Amino acid sequence: MTLYAIIFYLLAALIIISTGIAITRRNMVHVVIYLVFSFFGTAMLFYLLGAPLLALLQIIIYAGAVMVLFLFIIMMLRVEAPEISMFPFSQWVPAAALCAASVVLGLLLLIPESQLGKPLETAIATPSDFGFYLFKRHWLTIELVSILLLVALVGAFHLGKSKLSAKSEDPS
Amino acid sequence: MASWIIGFVLLLLKMAVVLGVLLLLAAYLVWAERKLLARFQVRYGPNRAGKFGLLQPIADGIKMITKEDLMPDGADRFIFLLAPAVVAFTALLMFAVVPFGEEITLFGQNVPMVISDLNVGLLFIIALSSLGVYGVALGGWASNSKYSLLGGIRGAAQMISYELSLGLSLIPIVMIAGSLSLVDIVKAQQNVWFIFVQPVSFVIFLISAMAESKRIPFDIPEAENELGAGYHMEYSGMRFGLFFIGEYVHMQVLGALTAVFFLGGWQGPFLPAPVWLLIKIVMVALVMIWIRGTLPRLRYDQLMAIGWKVLVPAALINIVITGAVILII
């Protein structure tokens, strides 16, 4: 067990535990915080695997922007925890089945790999290499994604706008 | 093995020196700010503790440590304790990637004069400044006070908005320097400082950086006459002190970043490199104090309008123009 392996397992434990806590908390703000810890762990995992750019993007986008917006909305709306303690059993069954299926699939993937005993090679890439790879080879995907984002932006603007004008027309 | 240990010790030494200088400078920036603001307002400022009030930061520190540490009724314990630490921690950590000199050789080892030369240093800084939002938002929320909550919400909104223009204003710098590492960015300014190449970027960066650090004229999260003290209203003693230290360390970080991105970093004639960086940091900090002494606070809608309708488009246009110029050359 090398130092890296120890760090890896510690990080993995951190991610799983904080995510587990996050989905069992009642208080929405606590949920957000544990999720941020989880994202933080994921980012460190990326860094450990030799992708500092990805690690920092994970922090900037997920921990720094998405979760802050979640927090913002929770703080603004004062979301109260629902009173019902348990989901009905009929909702539990499919979730549990899916979960079991994914665990089995994961194990199936892992077992032949470990038998081979070949460690995964770390792929360290400089930011510029990463950028060239992304924007040269996958430019179409990037454009599609950006169009999707633009559509979402326009949609959000439209939703906000129509509400605003409706309000101004009706002063009561 | 021996060289590994020496390297580790040197790293610890660097961290200790940087941390010490940062905290000391933060304490005396408070003093300088109070003194200068007083002079702008034709007052004396602190002049009782020691000569010219030079012992004032120490007196303040003793006061903060000995004060009672209050926790408001109904506050969220865990988050209430966490929030000030986040603010101070993120501000201090940003200095890890700021280079303060050229590589030197010590004990037969090349010692880079930077705690960590990340090849994505710029992203590291943006990531940390985006995490700093949590300290403000959570501190405001956990205090269980309406003023704190309002301050926290305002702070979160303001910091999210200005992070965008902050990041966008730095993209032309990255394009010209061709690297995200702060060490390389400083080296790219060997001949000409980026403030002369990218004046628009500089202005956008400075404005958004000041908004990011919540200083007057962008201090609506802690607007005294509306919210008491905003998000840190319910904090007392050393917890408030952490918010305070975080704010002033953040001021130095901004000074250092301005120096690194636009003023040639540690480069300068005659004096040793760290001194030059220190001089530039202090100069930027003094200019920020001057701005604080001059401009009134913006209204919330004005703040948002400037951020989204002026700075972001200007930064985008700046990126496009810079790209075009780079393509042509």
Next chain:
Amino acid sequence: MSSAIEALKALAEGFGTTFKHLGRKPITEQYPEYKRPLPERTRARIVLTCDPGGDERCVACFLCSAACPVSCISMEAAERKKDGRRYAGWFRINFGRCIFCGLCEEACPTSAIQLTPDFEICKRDVLSMVYEKEDLQVNHGGKDREYNFYRYAGVVTLVRGKGEHVKETEPVNIRSNMP
């Protein structure tokens, strides 16, 4: 465009103004070293004055005590054996309560109780803010040095009888209805 130039000009002007102020000498008065001379009628620490003859002015009429909005003045009246003149047996002002409104001074018929410009009466112990008659008395007439109440109001003094003092009319005959 012209508005932008104007805005820049306004900004420059503002920054110039603050910068100019850096060189100005602060107008702050450094308090313990420099004590600004206060106007004579500043309302602060209360004293009990005496008339030109050196006799105390207070006649223990309780008007100041009654006028005091925070009830910080208390006293006990006494009578001098030899001439029947009233005076305060003890006189006490609790400066911990006093708000320095000056109503006692206005109420006083003999100009005995007066407020002085001396405001430096902080104490660490609140009970030491209670001043007794000895602490309050001064040996001068305060703002009104020549005034002597009994010269006008008439008391049987060793020098003159009732109605024989300065500007004094004959005492009213209380046994008659005539004016």
